[in-house]
Amino acid sequence: MKTFITTAVLFGFCFYVTSYSREHLVPVEIAALLIIGLLSTLLTSIWIKGPFLYRQIKAAKIAFPFTAIFYLIGYFYTILRVVICIILF
Amino acid sequence: MYNIILKIISVTGLSFLAVVLFFIGQLPLIEGKYLWNKYIDTQFAKDYSPEKFELIKVGMELNEVVNIIGEPFNKYSSGTPTLIRSYSYTNNGKLQNSLKKRPKWNCDFAWYRSVVHINHENIVISIDKGWMYN
Numbered sequence: 001m002k003t004f005i006t007t008a009v010l011f012g013f014c015f016y017v018t019s020y021s022r023e024h025l026v027p028v029e030i031a032a033l034l035i036i037g038l039l040s041t042l043l044t045s046i047w048i049k050g051p052f053l054y055r056q057i058k059a060a061k062i063a064f065p066f067t068a069i070f071y072l073i074g075y076f077y078t079i080l081r082v083v084i085c086i087i088l089f
Numbered sequence: 090m091y092n093i094i095l096k097i098i099s100v101t102g103l104s105f106l107a108v109v110l111f112f113i114g115q116l117p118l119i120e121g122k123y124l125w126n127k128y129i130d131t132q133f134a135k136d137y138s139p140e141k142f143e144l145i146k147v148g149m150e151l152n153e154v155v156n157i158i159g160e161p162f163n164k165y166s167s168g169t170p171t172l173i174r175s176y177s178y179t180n181n182g183k184l185q186n187s188l189k190k191r192p193k194w195n196c197d198f199a200w201y202r203s204v205v206h207i208n209h210e211n212i213v214i215s216i217d218k219g220w221m222y223n
Contacts, residue, residue, distance in 0.1 A: 021121035021199075022222065032113055036106050043106070046099040070107050074114020079124055085188065085196055 003061045010068035017075055029071075037067040120222045122199045130198035132180040134162045142178065142203050142218065151211035161205075173214070178203040181221065 018029045040063035045055040123129040136159025144157055161176035181200040204217040
């Protein structure tokens, strides 16, 4: 349950920052996050032992939050780069 | 052997997807609104503010407009027989203009457009405002 809530919060935050910066990009970004999340789930499930469905569920719990985290790292990298830009130049 | 190949594919694929996500995360900010200050790349005319611009209504006289938001950045005429003039109160590129040295990376964000169209009788006939993602 905790993982589900964390994932929902992270995806909600991704949705918020995208809609704030460029509202018309939201459908594309959310679709990209879901597709990459599913691909990551498949790739992560290789490391987990057990029946197929159990492996996929466990992998999804790891892959989806990390999908949102890497997206947010990319977003805040640009934000911080501008702060550094203002300080340095 | 089969398991090792699968694990190599997994690590390579996950690393690739992490890099892709990192770049996708940067997409909304390419010419998008900056999170902490949405007017970071909008140059304002001397007495202009977005709040004051909201007070401008169609039908106002030019001198009322100037009293509220001051003189514009640019004045341009459309060249039509009705002699419509446009008064532009904002401009793009505040961030880049404020930096002494141009950085190698992108520092171009969305800017807020605020234009007042005035006819030959010096009356506001339309107001054009909104975000420009360029």
